[in-house]
Amino acid sequence: MRPAPVSAVVGTASDAISRANGELLAAAWAEDGGTVLATVRWPETAASWLRPARRFAAPEPDVWLVAATVPGWAAMGRRLVTSTAWSPARTFATTPLADPELIALGGIGTFDGLRGAYPDGRLWTVQRTLLRPWATG
Structure with a gap:
């Protein structure tokens, strides 16, 4: 059994909505x-x-x-994959990134393992370069 994650880095685009959502993520994580x-x-x-x-x-x-947002995160993801030890499988994203356009812009395999939740609580993941429902059980 893996230990529960404790530390996080929050990343946001520079637009107001992304910044506000990033602040909410950080506050919820700390809380x-x-x-x-x-x-x-x-x-x-x-x-x-x-x-x-x-x-x-x-x-x-x-x-x-x-x-x-999709365009900025697609570019950031491409750079993360080629230049750092970042892992999409250890990354959780907000609903706007649950978009097939992200996968198309990012390229094959760039976001495999990325996951998140829709506002209604349903979960999503990128698996084999496809956006899919995330089955947790």
Whole structure:
């Protein structure tokens, strides 16, 4: 049995909705006894994603929590996969990222293991480069 995750890094796009959702994620994580090691924001477009990707991955948390938009997170994910030890299987995302467009922009395998929840409580995951319902049992 794996220990429960304790530490998290929160990542957000720079738009107001993503930032607000990131703050909610961080507050909920801390309220439940977790430690937020860092909050990292990135722009929707960038000449290079290396700096935010390294800042996001460097603390080596138990999990990453993401509140972002599809275009920015797709670019960030591509950089994370090629330049850091980030794992999508240890990453939880907000509903806007439960979008097949994210997978198309990210490329094959980039987001395999990424998961999250819809507002109604249903869970989703990216599995073999497809967005699928997440069966927990």
